[in-house]
Amino acid sequence: MVGKNGLVRPDEFRKNAHALVDWIADYLERSADLPIVPAVAPGELKARLPASAPEAPESFDELMADLDRIVVPGLTGWQNPGWFAYFPGNSSPPSLLAEMATAAFGQQGMMWATSPIATELEMVVLDWLVDLLGLPQGWKMSGPGGGAIQVSASDSSHLALVVSRHRAQATNPIDQLVAYTSAQSHSSIEKGARVAGFKHFRAIDVDDEFAMRPEALEAAIAADRESGLIPAFVCSTVGTTGTTATDPIEPIAAIARREGMWHHVDAAFVGSAMICPEFRVHQQGLELVDSYVFNPHKWLLTNFDCSVFYVADRQPLHETLSIVPPYLRSAAATSSEVVDYRDWQVPLGRRFRALKLWWVLRYYGAEGLRSVIRRHVALGHDLAARIEAEPDLELVAPARFSLVCFRHRAGNEATDRIVEAINSSGASYVTPSLIDERRFIRVSIGQTYTEAEHIDRLWKSIAGAL
Amino acid sequence: MVGKNGLVRPDEFRKNAHALVDWIADYLERSADLPIVPAVAPGELKARLPASAPEAPESFDELMADLDRIVVPGLTGWQNPGWFAYFPGNSSPPSLLAEMATAAFGQQGMMWATSPIATELEMVVLDWLVDLLGLPQGWKMSGPGGGAIQVSASDSSHLALVVSRHRAQATNPIDQLVAYTSAQSHSSIEKGARVAGFKHFRAIDVDDEFAMRPEALEAAIAADRESGLIPAFVCSTVGTTGTTATDPIEPIAAIARREGMWHHVDAAFVGSAMICPEFRVHQQGLELVDSYVFNPHKWLLTNFDCSVFYVADRQPLHETLSIVPPYLRSAAATSSEVVDYRDWQVPLGRRFRALKLWWVLRYYGAEGLRSVIRRHVALGHDLAARIEAEPDLELVAPARFSLVCFRHRAGNEATDRIVEAINSSGASYVTPSLIDERRFIRVSIGQTYTEAEHIDRLWKSIAGAL
Numbered sequence: 001m002v003g004k005n006g007l008v009r010p011d012e013f014r015k016n017a018h019a020l021v022d023w024i025a026d027y028l029e030r031s032a033d034l035p036i037v038p039a040v041a042p043g044e045l046k047a048r049l050p051a052s053a054p055e056a057p058e059s060f061d062e063l064m065a066d067l068d069r070i071v072v073p074g075l076t077g078w079q080n081p082g083w084f085a086y087f088p089g090n091s092s093p094p095s096l097l098a099e100m101a102t103a104a105f106g107q108q109g110m111m112w113a114t115s116p117i118a119t120e121l122e123m124v125v126l127d128w129l130v131d132l133l134g135l136p137q138g139w140k141m142s143g144p145g146g147g148a149i150q151v152s153a154s155d156s157s158h159l160a161l162v163v164s165r166h167r168a169q170a171t172n173p174i175d176q177l178v179a180y181t182s183a184q185s186h187s188s189i190e191k192g193a194r195v196a197g198f199k200h201f202r203a204i205d206v207d208d209e210f211a212m213r214p215e216a217l218e219a220a221i222a223a224d225r226e227s228g229l230i231p232a233f234v235c236s237t238v239g240t241t242g243t244t245a246t247d248p249i250e251p252i253a254a255i256a257r258r259e260g261m262w263h264h265v266d267a268a269f270v271g272s273a274m275i276c277p278e279f280r281v282h283q284q285g286l287e288l289v290d291s292y293v294f295n296p297h298k299w300l301l302t303n304f305d306c307s308v309f310y311v312a313d314r315q316p317l318h319e320t321l322s323i324v325p326p327y328l329r330s331a332a333a334t335s336s337e338v339v340d341y342r343d344w345q346v347p348l349g350r351r352f353r354a355l356k357l358w359w360v361l362r363y364y365g366a367e368g369l370r371s372v373i374r375r376h377v378a379l380g381h382d383l384a385a386r387i388e389a390e391p392d393l394e395l396v397a398p399a400r401f402s403l404v405c406f407r408h409r410a411g412n413e414a415t416d417r418i419v420e421a422i423n424s425s426g427a428s429y430v431t432p433s434l435i436d437e438r439r440f441i442r443v444s445i446g447q448t449y450t451e452a453e454h455i456d457r458l459w460k461s462i463a464g465a466l
Numbered sequence: 467m468v469g470k471n472g473l474v475r476p477d478e479f480r481k482n483a484h485a486l487v488d489w490i491a492d493y494l495e496r497s498a499d500l501p502i503v504p505a506v507a508p509g510e511l512k513a514r515l516p517a518s519a520p521e522a523p524e525s526f527d528e529l530m531a532d533l534d535r536i537v538v539p540g541l542t543g544w545q546n547p548g549w550f551a552y553f554p555g556n557s558s559p560p561s562l563l564a565e566m567a568t569a570a571f572g573q574q575g576m577m578w579a580t581s582p583i584a585t586e587l588e589m590v591v592l593d594w595l596v597d598l599l600g601l602p603q604g605w606k607m608s609g610p611g612g613g614a615i616q617v618s619a620s621d622s623s624h625l626a627l628v629v630s631r632h633r634a635q636a637t638n639p640i641d642q643l644v645a646y647t648s649a650q651s652h653s654s655i656e657k658g659a660r661v662a663g664f665k666h667f668r669a670i671d672v673d674d675e676f677a678m679r680p681e682a683l684e685a686a687i688a689a690d691r692e693s694g695l696i697p698a699f700v701c702s703t704v705g706t707t708g709t710t711a712t713d714p715i716e717p718i719a720a721i722a723r724r725e726g727m728w729h730h731v732d733a734a735f736v737g738s739a740m741i742c743p744e745f746r747v748h749q750q751g752l753e754l755v756d757s758y759v760f761n762p763h764k765w766l767l768t769n770f771d772c773s774v775f776y777v778a779d780r781q782p783l784h785e786t787l788s789i790v791p792p793y794l795r796s797a798a799a800t801s802s803e804v805v806d807y808r809d810w811q812v813p814l815g816r817r818f819r820a821l822k823l824w825w826v827l828r829y830y831g832a833e834g835l836r837s838v839i840r841r842h843v844a845l846g847h848d849l850a851a852r853i854e855a856e857p858d859l860e861l862v863a864p865a866r867f868s869l870v871c872f873r874h875r876a877g878n879e880a881t882d883r884i885v886e887a888i889n890s891s892g893a894s895y896v897t898p899s900l901i902d903e904r905r906f907i908r909v910s911i912g913q914t915y916t917e918a919e920h921i922d923r924l925w926k927s928i929a930g931a932l
Contacts, residue, residue: 002830006838007915013559014491020563021487024570025480038582043803045586053594057831063560067567071821074583079572086580089815091572093479094529097486099569101533103769104490106545106557114552116504117540120511128519151617152813162661174640174663188814191789195628195812197640197663297815303569304815323657337509346661346812347618348654349555349763349770355537364468365523372472449473 002057016060023064027072028079032449036077036429045074081449082428084458087241087269087403088446092301094363098356099303107352111340115352119338122149122354125361126308132366133274133294136287139310141339147310148344149353153268156293156309157235158192159317159346163291164233164262165196166320172230175199180220181235182212184242184435186266189235200229210245210397210435212236214252221259231259238283239270242433242442243397243405246270249285256289263289268307269446272299273377273401276370282400287312299376299446300369302360306353309344318343376402376445379455383443386459392466396438402445405433408466412439421465428458468523482526489530493538494545498915502543502895511540547915548894548923553707553735553869554912558767560829564822565769573818577806581818585804588615588820591827592774598832599740599760602753605776607805613776614810615819619734622759622775623701624658625783625812629757630699630728631662632786638696641665646686647701648678650708650901652732655701666695676711676863676901678702680718687725697725704749705736708899708908709863709871712736715751722755729755734773735912736867738765739843742836748866753778765842765912766835768826772819775810784809838914842868845921846911852925858932862904868911871899874932878905887931894924 002008048070078089109118126147127140139145150156161179168177178200179193185203193201202224205216221231234256236247249265256263265286271294273279286292292310296302311317322343342348364372380402387393387406392414396405408414419432419441433442443458468474514536544555575584592613593606605611616622627645634643644666645659651669659667668690671682687697700722702713715731722729731752737760739745752758758776762768777783788809808814830838846868853859853872858880862871874880885898885907899908909924 002834004837005841005917006830006834007917008559010491010495013494013562014487016559017487017491017563017566018484020566021480021483024567025476025483028479028570029476040582042578042582043586045583046590046803049587049590051593053591053598053827054831055833057834058828060560060563060829063825063828071567071571071583071587074581074586075571075573076579076581078574078580086574089572089574091569093474093482094526096479096566096569097482097526100483100486100562100566101490101537103557103562103565104494105537105541106555106769107541108544108552108555108770112508113542114544115540115542116506116508117511117537120509120540121515121537124512124515125519127517132519152815154813154815158812165663166660169641169663169665174665175635187789191787191814192812194632194786194789196661197631197635199635199640303572304574304817320660321657323653323660337512346624346658347620348657349618349620351770359529361519362524362529363526364472365520367521368468368472368523371470375471451471451473 001059019064023067032080034072034077034080035426036080036082037423038074038076040074045070077429079447081447081451081454082457083447084443084445085429085431087298087444089297089304090299090301090446090448091303092360092448094359095301095303095356098359102352102355105352109350109352110342110348112338118352118354119341121358122341123339125354125357128361129308133271134277134280134283135292135310136312138312144314145310145312146314146339147308148341150307150309150345151305152307153186153266153293153295154188154192155346156307157188157264157266158195159309160262160264160291161192161196161198161233163316163320165198167262167316168230168232176228176230177232178202178224178229179233180204180217180231182206182237182240182247184210184240184245185235185237186241186268189266200224206245210240210243212247212252214248214255217252217255221255231261233262233264235264235266236289238265238267239401242435244270244401244403245397246282246400249283249289253285253288262291265289265292267292267294269295269298270401272296273373275366276373279401296357299373300360301364301372301448302357306357321345372448376450379450379452380404380445383455383459390466396435396440404443404445405440407438407440415439415441418462418465422458422461425461428454428461467525485530489533498546500538500543501892502546502548503889504540504542506540511536543895545913547913547917547920549913550909550911550924551895551897553764553910555763555770556765556767556912556914557769558826558914560825561767561769561822564825568818568821571818575816575818576808576814578804584818584820585807587824588807589805591820591823594827595774599737600743600746600749601758601776602778604778610780611776611778612780612805613774614807616773616775616811617771618773619652619732619759619761620654620658621812622773623654623730623732624661625775626728626730626757627658627662627664627699629782629786631664633728633782634696634698642694642696643698644668644690644695645699646670646683646697648672648703648706648713650676650706650711651701651703652707652734655732666690672711676706676709678713678718680714680721683718683721687721697727699728699730701730701732702755704731704733705867708901710736710867710869711863712748712866715749715755719751719754728757731755731758733758733760735761735764738762739839739867741832742839745867762823765839766826767830767838767914768823772823787811842911842916845916845918846870849909849911849921849925856932862901862906870909870911871906873904873906881905881907884928884931888924888927891927894920894927
């Protein structure tokens with residue numbers, strides 16, 4: 001209980017924390033049996049809450065009771081092994097525990113001086129990832145580049161857009177700058193371009209496998225140059241949201257260099273797969289690009305938020321972001337041994353997010369993480385084979401990783417009936433999508449605990465709707 | 467341990483979580499006795515870590531052992547009651563526990579449909595805060611405005627700058643837009659303006675108490691209009707970082723309205739104090755502004771990240787941020803009962819951050835939180851009185867809240883000696899600052915557990931250096 005002057009006795013924490021741990025462990029054990037989509041209408045949960053905050057303190061038992069009464073009935077099954085919607089937003093035991101330690105330490109890692117461990121552990125763990133994922137060695141902190149954990153891929157891509165715009169605006173009016181990406185890239189690129197102030201945004205045509213066509217990019221650039229506009233940014237995607245298509249990095253990089261554009265690569269989901277060398281053929285050419293993002297919070301068992309952003313050269317990043325007022329000066333900032341991460345991101349404050357990534361990498365080991373990725377990819381290939389063997393169904397894109405995209409050959413309505421069958425089962429959940437008015441089903445396999453039995457269950461729903 | 471296919475047995479989590487809780491509870495009990503500034507040189511912690519990630523899984527015991535061996539020696543005392551540096555970056559037992567539950571639920575609250583509870587609880591709790599802090603009623607979700615939790619005040623202010631720029635760029639070249647703030651505002655305003663693409667930024671003169679001079683703002687606007695530039699944004703600060711000065715909102719609002727500028731208010735630290743009605747005189751005029759930010763993660767006992775951003779009218783925000791691709795469409799989005807928070811922020815993904823705020827507000831109750839704020843302010847006033855009674859020392863600004871700014875009358879070197887005495891004591895920690903080449907000491911009182919004894923200890927260090 002809260003005592004005089006708002007202070008809490010230390011043993012209160014220990015008692016409450018053990019009670020919460022037991023509640024959470026019970027919840028995790030039963031959560032696979034909870035509905036994936038909660039049975040609540042918009043506004044229903046609000047109605048269970050009082051209209052104003054309490055004047056007097058409540059006990060921790062009351063807070064815990066409302067977890068069952070209000071919170072659990074409003075949760076979606078992101079951590080359910082039957083979750084095949086969007087991309088995964090993963091968690092794992094070591095990540096979850098690290099989040100608690102992070103909260104206890106209450107570090108603010110804006111500068112080395114405000115948290116040496118948050119800074120140095122992030123530097124080390126992001127260097128580890130360069131080797132683990134086969135990324136260019138120059139992206140290590142000992143090279144000209146380096147990495148920083150951001151909140152989301154949207155933030156990382158927005159940051160790349162801002163740096164490209166800042167570099168280009170030195171010699172050009174902002175209103176004339178153009179950003180390019182494929183018509184299949186994530187909405188965060190268009191949104192990031194708008195937020196960064198780009199008035200001109202081009203969605204470039206894709207080929208039959210939904211990868212950007214370099215010749216279409218060249219044609220768009222030529223047309224824009226003709227109109228007096230200035231190409232400033234291009235984004236390649238390794239693993240699009242729609243179908244995990246992979247843009248050809250090398251030819252796009254050649255165009256970007258020739259045109260003086262910033263070349264950013266969005267590998268938000270698929271980047272984690274590169275821990276398995278057999279997938280690295282899809283990231284060939286990364287040594288030619290300017291910036292890169294992938295999200296361990298999608299497929300590397302690390303809780304949101306954990307988006308890893310690398311730059312090949314940190315100078316333009318710092319020229320855009322570095323501002324040092326008197327209360328933020330520190331002696332360590334001039335050391336070449338460490339960095340001040342405030343100069344690597346838009347916000348000033350930052351959580352100690354390296355801890356969870358460190359714990360995940362160690363608790364699973366590289367071999368454990370590879371086995372998780374390979375399990376998901378094998379499940380995807382198995383599902384794709386079943387779909388190809390079923391005359392009524394067709395894949396709409398190659399299942400290169402663990403995302404399987406398919407539709408009913410009879411068209412959109414028959415496809416919708418399959419979605420309805422899957423999502424009303426309560427055991428599996430998918431998100432429908434569309435390309436050129438053709439609706440299809442995305443089965444995004446990647447939840448930490450998804451195994452063969454969950455694919456079997458999903459397949460039963462699909463087969464039952466044919 | 468990690469088993470076949472990278473899976474972890476459920477009872478592993480329970481066992482490890484109880485072990486971690488005991489470690490954390492022990493850590494919290496002893497943490498007040500740990501050095502506030504860790505005794506490590508830049509690069510020393512990195513050197514304790516291996517150069518590459520492990521191939522094989524490690525046990526949770528090994529991870530825990532490294533908390534003592536590597537992590538604790540690199541932590542700064544943000545949660546130490548002798549922490550008087552920067553502004554506080556608080557934590558509290560209910561907030562810490564909520565972070566663990568948040569991690570366990572693994573929700574991704576980008577839309578109502580992806581997490582009804584993360585969405586509706588945030589709507590409710592931010593409505594609660596409107597009443598608790600005496601903010602304009604129109605900022606509730608039932609009004610034209612509304613609120614959303616962002617990562618940091620930098621993000622919130624950057625967002626306000628982006629919306630103002632987006633609105634203005636419809637009829638003006640971006641390169642001609644101007645952003646204004648006081649010379650004492652936080653560096654995040656200048657950085658946010660640069661990130662948002664403003665090429666023109668003006669730091670407006672302040673008065674003797676470091677508040678923006680409205681007539682200086684008017685003169686700057688007139689000069690810019692004369693040069694053909696377009697005033698688009700002005701930020702007022704309620705509680706500056708340097709001295710908790712408060713800008714006069716009402717006259718600045720009148721200028722902003724006349725000039726068609728977006729008026730943003732940064733109350734990052736001091737906003738939490740408004741839970742006590744006696745401080746609301748310093749936020750008079752908020753009903754005239756366009757957006758507002760304050761950080762519960764500074765002074766409302768809630769862990770970073772928790773920055774609360776309100777707008778008076780959500781329409782321009784959505785016009786700037788809303789982009790809806792097929793895989794993000796949902797039926798609920800058209801309901802007027804709920805919102806899709808992706809349209810309230812730059813990133814798409816978002817953590818379930820309302821839970822910790824909900825738990826803090828309930829566990830302490832409004833009266834508990836008021837008593838914490840009033841305790842800190844009383845401690846600040848007590849320290850200010852001691853300084854005023856000491857002939858060698860002088861306050862450099864009124865101590866209106868809990869920040870006390872003072873210097874040695876003999877000048878910068880004597881002031882530096884006091885800083886050195888405080889910070890080398892190991893028991894208290896302050897950050898020095900300067901205004902117009904005059905160095906001074908900021909004593910920022912606001913850590914959750916700071917009490918009279920910690921101010922006495924600090925005073926001993928100060929008095930010993932005179």
